[in-house]
Amino acid sequence: MPAMPPKISPLAPERFPEIPSIAGVRFAAGACGVRYRGRTDVLLVEFAPGTTVAGTLTRSLTASAPVDWCRQSLPGGVARALLVNSGNANAFTGRAGVQAVEQTVRGVADVLAGRPSQVFVASTGVIGEPMAAEKIVAVLPALAKDLAAGAWEEAARAIMTTDTFPKGSVRTARIGGFAVTIAGIAKGSGMIAPDMATMLSFIFTDAAIPAPVLQALVAPAVDRSFNSITVDSDTSTSDTVLVFATGSGAKHPPVTDAAAPLVADFRAKLEEVMADLAQQVVRDGEGAAKFIAVTVTGAADDRAARRIALSIANSPLVKTAIAGGDANWGRIVMAVGKAGERADRDKLSIRIGGIQVAKNGGVVSGYDEAPVVEHVRGRSVAIETDVGIGQGRATVWTCDLTHGYIEINADYRS
């Protein structure tokens, strides 16, 4: 049983947001005891008929059985339910893991009178331990009876593992003059690295969006949100982002093109919800005491900029320097150098907290460290570097590396 760190991240938002019900979405959370005691650990979400789904899944080559299941079901584009459990990732569990997914999916299809291929699943927790699917199946009838609209915070809590706070976000978007709601929940705290989305995030909207259009909206937004965060450079076997569009009661004009001006506001708000949730994951990074935004400009292209930004954001030496309130910008230079992307050392410039520290390949003349140290000692640190090559730019969010991370991870599981 993992010892959960009792205290809430100092970077946590003040409160869980007020999120209205979304037509066509009902939740029920329960305790099935797969691993944890005295808390909820399973979430069932039911969707109205006609709900479409899009998503992105981990690119890990040791992906979990639930991820394999979702990858197979996503092209269908239709969702009737989502089942999420915490405590066991059902990853690296071989044939038994596949059977566990099939068993739970069938269980959900039975209680909701739906098709297994329209039931999406996600599991998070320990890797490599057989999962007691029967414990989940046993609580499904009770969950089906409990289904109700709007229990967002409860839903977010049921999917937590080492998270210290539940994560939610909501925006209202307009499509052709009609308001729709986009709301989501997420979990994640460690084993967080980009290029694969966060561990788990589920986003819901009452807009009516055909699955292929939804997928075209989701992919670029995930790149600029979940794929732009890192806690520890370790990529989960379970990373899953799913977006469900119920269309329940939607009055807006038909959406047929992800690039159309009709969905410009929806697209922007969807990315806002994703970026908000992604940043909450970083704010709950294991042991995090500081929130760090790394912006790289002047790279060969945006992809190169993101790789350089990630090299900085993943550097243990940069992260520990910031943890120690040390304005050791030489470590930023090092991280740019190891990124493997083009950078002109002799044009490199660095700003920390908006203050120019280095330019043209050297420290600025008359450099005064005092205000930079003051910034780095705060809760929120901004690093900007221009690498002097081209127009590429990217921002990545991360947290510092502290004793808390070591404490949580040297003890978790045993």
Added chain:
Amino acid sequence: MPAMPPKISPLAPERFPEIPSIAGVRFAAGACGVRYRGRTDVLLVEFAPGTTVAGTLTRSLTASAPVDWCRQSLPGGVARALLVNSGNANAFTGRAGVQAVEQTVRGVADVLAGRPSQVFVASTGVIGEPMAAEKIVAVLPALAKDLAAGAWEEAARAIMTTDTFPKGSVRTARIGGFAVTIAGIAKGSGMIAPDMATMLSFIFTDAAIPAPVLQALVAPAVDRSFNSITVDSDTSTSDTVLVFATGSGAKHPPVTDAAAPLVADFRAKLEEVMADLAQQVVRDGEGAAKFIAVTVTGAADDRAARRIALSIANSPLVKTAIAGGDANWGRIVMAVGKAGERADRDKLSIRIGGIQVAKNGGVVSGYDEAPVVEHVRGRSVAIETDVGIGQGRATVWTCDLTHGYIEINADYRS
């Protein structure tokens, strides 16, 4: 002034090895006060005329001025002297950094009556601070007078930064029936990542080896030694491995081909010295409490095997689990999955301390964790994984990630 952690790594060798003098190599260490007080911080090495040199340098795009200098001089293949200082890396110091190198190199050429292009230099320490070259130049005449054979431990101490023990290694090799000596020193403890060699290592031999042959011997040996270690995935701007062959008094037959049977023993012993020094760097990894060997077999090729091994060895979650004495092998599965190289999840097998933990994509039946936990709680941990694709194999060495790393790096420099 960095607060040096006072205690010696628990993984340190019992003592510095006995290393004989090498004909044609003379050392002098001194204190010039570039950064540290009360310790030596500059090393001058003089070589007999006709000494050849080969080496590998960091691939960092923000390489230091001394690295740029060595890259320019290496094709000459001839070395008259080596100058190393600790405390300031002379990296990201712009035009002033280049001038500092020129000034010190000229100083050495003057006191030894040699050519600047035959003087090799290396600097290690803080990045981004202007280096007071005049302090180094000022002590050169005294160093030149002090030059003497055989002061290996003193030499190794003068180049230390956060190292907790001096690193040396020696082997005797036979070339055509004649004995030659290969001896080296190294420094490095943090900012250690492969693909670039360790921070600094200098190896000396009295064999007579033409520079192109020496280079052909050095490159593959570096790949299997310094390029196969990692402490924290951070790559230094100063990584330098230089090998000097004096040929002084050598009686062996002429060496003209790196692949010839004549140099088979030399080749093997050179790699042994490099592997010994590389492993000592890991044993002095910042905060290290355990030495970890990661072997990957069954990969598509050796390069793929090394990337997978490095993914495991660089994973903060694997390293913290081992620090905590936790046999959390699910994190090894995760690290294989994120490596980006082909792996067959359903054929994956894992051994820890020689004990089979998982095979064919799942935990072994009747798995008994107790002996595995006992192994992981020891000072030396062996992880082996077969990824079920091909014949590629690689071994990488690393250390665990502990509170010590955070302590050293949240405070270093400030």
